[in-house]
Amino acid sequence: MEIATTKKEKYYLSKGIDGFFISASKTFRFVFNYFIELFRPPYEFGEIVKQCYKVGCDSLPLISLTGFIIGIVFTKQSRPSLSDFGATSWLPSLIGIAVFRALAPLVTALICAGKVGSSIGAELGAMKVTEQIEAMDVSASKPYKYLVFTRVTACVFMMPLLMLYTSFVALLGSYINVQTNEHTSLATFIANAFDKINFLDLKASVIKAVVFGFTIGMVACYKGFTTTRGTEGVGKAANAAVVTAMYLIFIEELMIVQIVGWFR
Amino acid sequence: MEINDTTGKEIVIDIKELYKSFGDNHVLRGVNLEVDRGENVVVLGRSGTGKSVLIKIICGLLTQDEGSVIVLGEDVKNLRARELEALRLKVGFSFQMSALYDSMTVKENIAFPLMRNFKHLTKAEVKKRVDEVLDAVSLIKSRDQYPAELSGGQKKRIGIARTLVLRPEIMLYDEPTAGLDPISSIEINNLINSIKKEFGVSSIIITHDLVCAKVTGDRLVMMFDGVVQKQGTFGEVFDSNDERIKSFYEYNFT
């Protein structure tokens, strides 16, 4: 699908600065299109499920490992400073807060940006340079709906689930460490870990995960769809998908933390 | 419905004063072209004269800077998304590099545009129509193969089958025989002719291959420097003293 330049875009903007605004407007339309498609059934449920499965399979091994290790390491490194105050019993609740509020959404998103973003960027980029996307377009097969909508939706849907899974694995790692050192029982650990977590934290994290998922999917699809210059372009698209998504994720994280702060 | 004054036939593609540039690269500089119903028009021209750009404008993949393109009575540039989709169902496009979906098998490739556009079709109906076009390109046995397992000529034929399955009124072929051995080229040429006969489609065929041009073309159009230089039957076009046309001929036949 070529994101065509509309008449208005051509008419109103003088040369010189027009390049920037035209591409900004094209990007905006690409993103906005998602929300239009959202209200336009039928949805490709089969394809969405397939993509969800792919997102999960792609990232599960890596986030399992990372989550687990973060749990252990974070617990281990925090212990000395807490034990100075004789407060090692606070460990579980400290970990609970750190994991739920900050670590899990961010770590999950960064890993998915790497795994899922690059694979979507490369896949769609390759389809673009071999004219497969144009082929869908000329046969009226609605490539945006089939390729972009399904992938972005899958990312939006899977990210919160993966985030919760990461939290769980991180807490597990933490529990193993706490258990070996402080011999805390599982019930106490869980009770403490969730003690300081409230509904707002959960909501904020889920919202973050949804926003991150949308960002990862959308950036990767956009980079794929706008790939030029053959095979070299495919590599660049995959790369740009990851890097751009990561930048955006950090910026969004900052903004959401700020906004959630006002509600506390 | 537009009627051609000289032939008395219906005009299915009418291109007037078409201009298209990419930055400072002025590719098309006032192209005029008409295609009648049931006619095979061959477009010849050196690499980079904008032949692919021309047919991409016809199916709305690119938009022209100036001039009008009327396809089956519709002004392509000013169509809304829905109308453009409806028009595209009637215009088949066979890509220079086949552009098969390489994550799907041959039969899935061909079924894809059907299932995306006609959701009410049952599985049996889809299968029937897929087999029908696979039969037309005589590649039934490759149903379950992936594009990566096919030869260049087979890919081209599957690409053509994928557009035929929508039963188009117009076919646009971008270099259907490029990179194929002479035998495969002859198969493709015969295929193009039989498509014209059996399905009654009008076609634009872009090619560098003069055998293909001679066998499939009712009319030839010679493009140079972004304009149509000469048109007519094979004999008329190549009965010329223009150096560029002569060298084109000599390159192929001497």
Ligand SMILES: Nc1ncnc2c1ncn2[C@@H]1O[C@H](COP(=O)(O)OP(=O)(O)OP(=O)(O)O)[C@@H](O)[C@H]1O
């Ligand atoms: N999307 C595009 N962006 C920028 N320039 C383009 C684009 N598509 C084509 N061009 C330019 O337009 C010119 C004509 O390209 P086109 O592909 O139509 O040539 P062609 O006549 O089909 O050649 P060939 O016989 O090699 O296929 C080329 O100079 C090319 O660089």
Ligand SMILES: [Mg+2]
């Ligand atoms: Mg070409």
